[in-house]
Amino acid sequence: MFDAMHTPDNVLIVGGSSEIGVEIAKALAKRGSTKFVLAGRSFETMQRAANEISSANPAGATSVSVIYFDVLAENAVSELITSTTAELSTIDMTIFAIGTLGDQAQLETDLKAAQEILEANFSKLAPAIQGIANVMVTQGFGHIVVLSSVAGVRVRRSNYFYGSAKAGLDGFAMALNDAVIKEGVNVTVVRPGFVRTKMTAHLPAAPLSTTAAAVAKATLAATDKQRNSVYVPTAIGVVVNIYRLLPRFIARKVPF
Numbered sequence: 034m035f036d037a038m039h040t041p042d043n044v045l046i047v048g049g050s051s052e053i054g055v056e057i058a059k060a061l062a063k064r065g066s067t068k069f070v071l072a073g074r075s076f077e078t079m080q081r082a083a084n085e086i087s088s089a090n091p092a093g094a095t096s097v098s099v100i101y102f103d104v105l106a107e108n109a110v111s112e113l114i115t116s117t118t119a120e121l122s123t124i125d126m127t128i129f130a131i132g133t134l135g136d137q138a139q140l141e142t143d144l145k146a147a148q149e150i151l152e153a154n155f156s157k158l159a160p161a162i163q164g165i166a167n168v169m170v171t172q173g174f175g176h177i178v179v180l181s182s183v184a185g186v187r188v189r190r191s192n193y194f195y196g197s198a199k200a201g202l203d204g205f206a207m208a209l210n211d212a213v214i215k216e217g218v219n220v221t222v223v224r225p226g227f228v229r230t231k232m233t234a235h236l237p238a239a240p241l242s243t244t245a246a247a248v249a250k251a252t253l254a255a256t257d258k259q260r261n262s263v264y265v266p267t268a269i270g271v272v273v274n275i276y277r278l279l280p281r282f283i284a285r286k287v288p289f
């Protein structure tokens with residue numbers, strides 16, 4: 034359930050080792066969320082995150098469970114739902130923080146890797162989101178947060194596998210919102226610009242870059258107001274939407 038400030042009691046983080054996902058969990062624990070499930074591949078990282086989330090709750094009354102989830106695995110979605118519902122009486126809020134950039138140049142020739150990038154960022158992730166939405170529709174309430182990216186607003190030559198997967202995910206999540214809103218379920222799509230996390234550790238910082246903590250803060254400001262989408266920082270939304278409108282022959286010359 035949610036309190037009057039729209040803080041959920043029970044939270045599922047899919048991509049439980051994601052730096053942004055963990056920052057959102059910590060911010061929720063600080064506000065009073067009490068039960069968390071971290072679903073992901075790296076138990077060591079998730080265990081460390083579980084300790085951080087527990088100590089973020091001022092009352093110290095937080096329980097954090099860790100379950101295995103690889104979005105590419107067979108039966109991943111049904112196992113996610115079974116394991117999560119065994120841990121949480123209701124799934125009040127779910128943060129989908131899975132994402133993998135890949136190496137664009139390699140993906141253009143390694144087509145198996147290219148397929149996996151599309152699957153992890155979109156085509157196998159979307160059914161997981163739908164599965165959790167179905168649970169929330171049955172319980173009659175819930176809030177889903179989907180980490181999209183400005184990379185999906187206008188797909189660029191420099192990362193068109195990742196960008197096109199994010200574009201698909203973003204469109205899916207926005208339309209899912211239309212499908213479930215009348216059933217008491219909200220969907221908020223978060224579109225960060227460049228965030229310094231382990232995903233981007235090998236890259237030079239881009240203009241208007243931000244932090245995982247800032248993304249967490251903006252995400253909760255958006256979920257509190259039950260907004261459909263948010264850009265982080267706000268200014269990057271203005272920039273990418275201008276870029277989106279550029280004729281292709283000009284956009285092609287923009288050096289990023």
Ligand SMILES: NC(=O)c1ccc[n+]([C@@H]2O[C@H](COP(=O)([O-])OP(=O)(O)OC[C@H]3O[C@@H](n4cnc5c(N)ncnc54)[C@H](OP(=O)(O)O)[C@@H]3O)[C@@H](O)[C@H]2O)c1
Nearest residue numbers: 048050051052053074103104131132180182227228230232
């Ligand atoms: N960092 C940025 O600049 C940026 C910008 C815009 C949007 N985003 C989005 O924000 C979200 C969180 O990213 P982040 O910055 O926090 O990066 P991160 O720390 O690298 O988190 C990415 C998460 O995705 C998980 N993941 C990747 N492939 C998976 C798979 N097959 N099955 C299960 N989990 C898988 C990773 O698990 P492992 O730890 O096991 O690899 C990790 O938990 C992602 O959706 C990302 O696309 C990030």
